Amino acid sequence: MLARRNAITGYSLLAPSLFGLICFLVFPVLIVLWLSFQQWDLISPARFVGLDNYRSVLSDPVFANSLMVTAVFVLIVIPIQTVLGLLVASWLTRGLPGSLVLRTIYVLPWICAPLALGVVWKWIFAPTDGALNAILGIRVEWLTNLDLALPAVCAVVIWTNVGYITLFFMAGLLNIPEHVIEAAAIDGASPFTTFWRVKLPLLRPTMFFVLVTSVISTFQIFDQVYALTGGGPQHRTDVIAARIYFEAFQTFDMGRAAVMAVVLLVILVGITLAQQLYFGRRTTYDLSS
């Protein structure tokens, strides 16, 4: 009797969210899988084409380029923003006056619309009347130069994320027990040694969290790229999310776009599962040591 009442109560409470999850997350994933075997331009009816889309996408140099660009993007952004975040966090946790205000300033870009910030930076990078060239007194085509466009987009994303990364490292650093640091100091460890041999190992859980969440979000970057370069010049900043968007909503090749979405889904689920396995192991290790 009670079990039945609990079942009714439980599922009634879940009803709205379950409806939303099934309709707007689970069902769409199934549609993407179905779409990846269809040829469809939204005008003529969809047609089953077997693995044609997979063959076409996986042998497409433009898509290979997108994977490459995304990988390079992740490999530039993640190390730089992590090191900068760690550095700023170690500075802001010294109890210096003004730390609180500075922390607020550093977080500001993170809460702002990435699209609007992208547009702001597009002006800053503008060759003739932009702020950066005016400050540096040079004339560089930051966003249309083949070699500079991707680093410029990376710089904007790093600029946006550093404050957010800093917050987590601040929390991690402040969580290290005081006696551990004191013990290191008594043993004659220099601040440098203390940082490398004591603090950094203790920050490992924070480091994992920061790395995993930022790798996953960096893989999906879209707004800033859309605003700054639109994937150009010559596909040099054509990250996966932008490629999927253009394939679906400018070329209207739904089948190919769906294949790209499936590839991205596989990559991100792979990263998440790998981090689960690795993290599970590490946590056990931490407890035993």
Next chain:
Amino acid sequence: MTSAPETVVALPAKPRRARSAGRTRTPAIVTAGIYLGLLVGAAVTLGPFLLSAMTAFKTPEQFAREDPLALPDPWSLTNMVSLITGPADFGRAIGVTLLMAVFVTVFQVSFSVLAGYAFARVDFPGREAMFWIYLSTLMVPAVVVVIPLYLMMVELGLRNTFWGLVLPFTFASPYAIFLLREYFRGIPQDVIDASRLDGANTLDTLVEVVVPMSKPIIATLVLITMVSQWNSFMWPLVVTSGSQWRVITVATASLQSQYNGNWTLVMSATTLALVPLILLFLLFQKQIVRSIAITGFR
């Protein structure tokens, strides 16, 4: 999937004093160096905001004539006024964005509260399996479901409508449900039992006892959801067209491509898109910073 939030530690409202300040005194030169580093960082962080706002208040004539770094002279509201009242209709875009953000926040948080409570406090058959399914949906990236969601909205005749804009986000967020479940599990069973003994049913208990006790986490979720909705771009870009249901980010992007090079106007648009959030941030600075630390999400 459960490991991520566990690694997040509470962020003290105020950085503690340096632990070793008394013992191993930091040399003044090091402190000065750190301040210099921090101030340069702060200037780089704030610079783009200040420069774009400055440009927004210049007349196009002054911008064309003088150095891009010159202060506005005179301070002009022409750009702002023409954006809000002119054909770009930013007044409407701000209204639509606000409506979308409030609508999604109210329903998403409410429905998430219901589900979070069910997972935390109702012992129904299949609970663990359901929770696992909920958590696994966290892995689905937004860009993957954009295409099918668009096709669904087209089929339902909801493309370029308010419902098309909000429906996918109205019913709950798995992440919010996860956080609420954790919080609700911390509420003592006695409190809930006492309410039940007074004859309250589950919904009464939830609304009258549990929700008032969970104000901090609910406030956190409200702030985070408002911010992320105000900032959202890809879905509105895909599902709307024309000015009727255009949100502020989409309006800014389309203005940018339409008036490429008309930077005083474009910077007015970004200023209008950014200022409400900056104000919200300054008002609720502590809560928002803490929210990010708790949720790890925008």
